[in-house]
Amino acid sequence: MKTTMSRKVKLAAALALLPASLLVNQAAASQPAAASGLVVRTDAGQVRGKTTATTEIFNGIPYAAPPVHALRWKPPQAVTPWTGVRDATKLSSVCPQGDNPEAPGGSTNEDCLYLNVTRPAQQTSKPRAVVVWIPGGGFFSGAGSSYEASKMAARGNVVVVTVNYRLGIFGFFGYPGLAASGTYGIQDQQAALRWVQRNARAFGGDPRNVTVAGESAGGMSVCAQLTSPTSTGLFSKAVMQSGSCAFNWADNSQYPGQAADSPWISQSTVQQNGKEWAADNAAKLGCKPGQAVLDCLRAADPAVLVEDTLNFTQVAYGGTAVLPLSPAKAMKAGLFHRVPVLSGNNHDEASAWLTAFNGGVLTDADYPRLVTDMVGAADARKVLKEYPLAKYGSAAAAWTVVTTDRIWSCTQVATDQRAARKVPVYAYEFADKHSPISQPGQGAAHATELPYLFNLGGYELPLTATQKRLSEQMIDYWTAFARTGNPNGPERPHWAPASKKAITGLSLAPTDQGGIKKVNLQTEHHCDFWAGLGD
Template sequence: MKPRSRTGLVVALLTMSAGLLSGPAGATGGDVPTVVRTDAGAVRGTVTGELRTFDAIPYAAPPVGALRWRPPQPVTPWRAPQDATGPASACPQDANPEAPTGSTDEDCLYLNVTTPRKPSARPRPVLVWLPGGGFFLGAGSNYGPGDLVTRGDVVVVTVNYRLGIFGFFGHDGLPDSGTFGLQDQQAALRWVQRNAASFGGDPGNVTLAGESAGGMSTCAQLTSPGSTGLFAKALMQSGSCAFDWPANGQYPGQGAGAPWLPQSAVRQVGGEVSADLGCPGGAKALDCLRALPASEVVKQTLSFVSPAYGTSVLPENPAAAMRAGRFHRVPVLSGNNHDEARSWLIAFGDDRIDAAAYHRLVTDMVGGSLAPKVEAEYPLARYESPAIAWGAVTTDRIWSCNQVTTDRQLARRVPTYAYEFADRDSPLTRAFPGKVPLGAAHAMELPYLFSLGGAEFQFTPDQRRLAAQMVDYWTAFARTGDPNGPDRPQWSPVRDGVSGLSLAPAGQGDIRRVDLAAGHHCGFWGSL
């Protein structure tokens, strides 16, 4: 079986697309401690400006050798303070903008903790960030949470978890096939429960958050028995339990699907890949596979980008669990970007999409009998170009309305706040210039919350104000479960229908209340 191909630009956008007392020793920031004792040993971080940062803290033993494709195991305690002044390796993945040379280092189960420099009389809320990247790339250390930490007065933890074939491989000899990456996330959350207080955080006030695959992971953890009690709130950006896609909707020739697969399907792929790697079935197959170098195994990583259900980690499809109301009762903040699917236009020829191509793409996606209905709902005369029209069709069908579906299911049982990021001129659009404007495409909101890969992006004054308001919303939600506060418009929870906030700078409508279901034709898609 050959790995699925990915377009370079799409990969880049996906990537953009984590109680003991502190020890007094090692302080280099005046009286600010740079050594903190965890349950496994002390770590020595850095103090810079208004931040304390502790990178590359191990939360599980290296999953190497006999521990490859096993549940995360406890770390071996250490005596001397461990260096936590620089990031750990990204988990194994092909070369991409987050890991330009790729990675074959399986010793990657580390997290990073950033806190305000100034001490607090009360424990601070903790936000745990799961990076996106399609379940096959990404690294927690690429997300700099400085504004969230200093302006929002929270502790932020960013996490590495196993990806691709190392995180989601399936085999008949592995009881928890297809879930090792999700198990890593739970191990990181358990670490936070044990150690948050050492960094000034409140283990009883943890928000699990992520974007794209990180958002989908967050929704999966909402339905997983193993994450019970590990977080008090959930924040999903551009990823939900209901996420799925029709045939030819994300990429030409791609079949219909969803992020989640039954374990039997993941195991079947695992058997095929095992043979491709020279390890045929039988009692010794796993020994053979574990003996292979990571550099050989990673070549098949794109064959495993789907968490498996029908397991102890995910007993059922997260979409079905959400429909049935079988999820943890915590407040949720959930949203999308207005033009999500424009990130994928390049796969369809972007500026080469003319009226004839638009008709063909719609027909390929929904079939000849339904195509006229879709084209009537999305007439070309309404859009700047056929490419923009196709972007609207696929944004609504694949991203927005699936998020709306999950929001409705959540709102029946827990406080749920819905949003849409709508700045069509995000600084990331300048990083990916093209003939078709990206608008508020997938991942374009990330610079408003994080520095990415150490880069600080240039904002206009209106965008800087929007970024500050978003940080205030996000961190207020992490603190109380309610994003509201002074100096920003009121954000009401989802009631009947799905209304939420459109997050745009002044000049593009500013922050305002919108009907997300109506704006993205969700009634129409539901009728099909």
């Protein structure tokens, strides 16, 4: 079976990137809510939520049946209706995943297909736009419950829905004969979007005005939905943060020993991987002689499956109506839903992975070696000329810029270029180097924009006066886009859509770091160079 070691290295490194603030998520979830008379009728039954000073919140609403026993590795099924009023004041379990800051101790609870709805407390007669948030986490960790959405909902006058979906081996496993191999997590997201179509009006939302949004693996999921025929009509706008259709990585670029790859994998490959994995682990799984393999796998202890969840963290394409083509190929061919797009990265995205390379301590001699390991000797000369060490002051700084541009920024720009041929694209770069979740010296690293949009783990992290203003402007941009398809409005700089030839957008920083200003992302990140490398 294809290597597992690089993915286990990936897990250890990635968990170190998650905001420490998310550690409080479980504590926040365990706090009892005050009794409330706030009741809404969904298509499966009534739910009782809770109120805050600015919002009304409904947590832990099931959008699909628990995918357990015979429903493990099957497309999401309908919820069984309930009688009476269901308590929607507490957060649900996260989906099965290993120990990480969002799920201390991990989780083995497969009964996890729930969503959370936050709406402004202020009443209105006009239906509000709906933002559906898909969390990141490498397709092996994360939860919608980590993103408390009160400030986005209240300030932006939108309904926000945050979603759990199956992860890792539970969401992206494949095996011969499983028609939906490698797509269960993507189908869960679509089931949540269909729930929104059926129930948005009950919460004051407009099912005709839905934006699907996400960050990291959530942004890649948005791309999957943009290119999926089975998501037709489920949303009218898309937001991709630090994740895109063209996302991929080169050899040894995120972690030493890691092979070049992307989030997308052919269904035949994931099925073959699953077949080999099952054969190698039959004894551990408790399979009996003569027992059908899938029967054994569906009866296996989820705690045993979680141990190997990192073997299945790519989304399958081909052989399925969900993703007939890889999202990268579909976007390149123009086969995507014609909806406005808001898309961007963080300025120092790859700095969060620096510690994977000798703990982040690099010498001048390390820099050309790392570049050579990434692109080969012939192209290394070109990269070192384009990114001379002397320009950046240290090997660590130079390597961060190279890998940010190659892995993150230019793959996002490539997706933006393809989308801009057909739809409005609003490109950005988050550039606040002192986010409350930034690590020392890492600047505007991966995920550091999130506390400007959400209360992570249910807590509002401290922002300076200028950062708070940036947060307000970002929420205003994002929610204006959700309402109208155009992020512009009063009291913030104009944001022009990118052209088909040059991906220009906004650099988002507080006023004491230069403020919000226009930036040519294609030029800043040397994207024409990377597009031509190897020619």
